[in-house]
Amino acid sequence: MRYVPFLFCLFLGFSNLLYGSETHTKIQLASLYQGDEDISNYLVSEKFDGVRAIWDGSQLRTRGGHLIKAPDWFTQGLPDTWLDGELWAGYNNFAFVSAIARRHSPNNEHWRQVTYYVFDAPNSTEIFSERHERYSSLLIHIELSHIKPVKQLSFGSVDELNDYYHDVLKRGGEGVMLHAKNAKHEDGRTTNVLKYKPYLDDEAIVIKHLPGKGKYQGMMGSLLVRDEQGMEFKVGSGFSDEERASPPPIGSQITYRYQGYTKFGKPRFARFLRVRPKL
Template identity: 50%
Template sequence: MYKVVFPLSLALLYCSPMTLAAATNKAPKLQLAKVYQSTVNLDQFFVSEKLDGIRAYWNGKQLITRFGNLIYAPKWFTDSLPAVPLDGELWVGRGQFETVSSIVRKHIPDDGEWLRVKFMAFDLPHNLETFANRTNKLKQLIRETSVRHLEYVEQFSIETQEQLDSALAGIDAIGGEGLMLHRANALYQSKRTDDLLKVKSYIDEEAIVLKHLPGKGKYSGLMGSILVETKSGVRFKIGTGFSDLERKNPPSVGSEITFRYRGKTSRGVPRFASFMRIRDEF
């Protein structure tokens, strides 16, 4: 692998030199999304696929998770990235969250595994322009960098709820997680904001595992379901979404999980709740 050297003038194009981040293990101040509500004007937003990966911040020297943990990527992976802060996701493909999570958590990186990983960049967090300008400059930067494992998250425009619904259905059909809406004229804000919205065909939430319940029939001898409690104190069972391996080794009692559902009953119990993953703030 060859190290790509970027002249100072190129870095200045995308970011003021005073904003270049130093190496740190503090949690980066990233822009976080709110949940989409159908009252927004869709023609004010760019749309992109929501990627089911590990959120990663490149500070020009290191890859860091949103919670401030250093990601031990191979030297060849980081040496070829530009000296410009980037916001994005480490991703190996749709429905492969557990795979990429396993790869990036290792303190001794496996080159063969990292060959599968792409850094999907969707923003320039230290650029002081609108998202419309930032995304154009990001696309130009990635094209000029020309590194196989660095890709631009494509943005497109829509105007109506029907177009949004159609785009979401298309993403669902290929196993995607959902869509992201970026307000075109918004500046990057290091907080949760309605200038960045997530759109899913389901809702996800967290809960604490209280108990394992035995399976029956084909799941005899395995975990059949888990009893969980949400932050609001609602208790219910989740029995779907688990692989056979997860039924053999279910989430431990006391651990926090993420589950998906579609609406709630009058008592606040999630409908059609399905296990997604163990929540771990990496």
């Protein structure tokens, strides 16, 4: 295992050379790691369970394009270039960061617990390994302790990857990400970025509340949901009694975990994780 070296110099004309002035709100969405990929073709990093945040050169936005109202001091000094990353406040703190990102007025004390981990540059025309070196150099030189490039590693074998993956899980991480070294940025779902986790998760829209039976009589028994491919299926486990009494509203987006797919293409053992906040 070795760390990918950073370039320790600023690149003159970086933003004009690599980034256009047009609005760009689309981002890359990871596909699943299958286990048969050539690991030497990828750079690997920890997957942070935070809030996805895109710096558009002047302000932070969610992956849906909504403004994140961060304090001025948090973003002061960031380059006039597009960056993609994660707002993170430590392990098992997703709800805390999500609440911070949704506030209409920033709480300075809370924001001081947040780090913006940058892992890509959406408008760059370069391949990922070059993008990483360039934006890492920029972030290192602005010397903001709460803005950091995500450390990218290179492995020579699946065994090395798995050792790192298990180290991440032991310290409370949720998995790792693999970026194809020689791939250019590609909007939407792509196999150039892969996620490797102990379980799979995804999002779906609630379209109906299905009634409960037995001990759940008079409560929600399961949700009928629809994923981004248009597949409809039920999510019936993972709910507290409070959530069954007051289920996620129709039209809301939930995150669920699952274990592969059935022969009909539906998520197997779909289990509710949380309501995805409107960001």
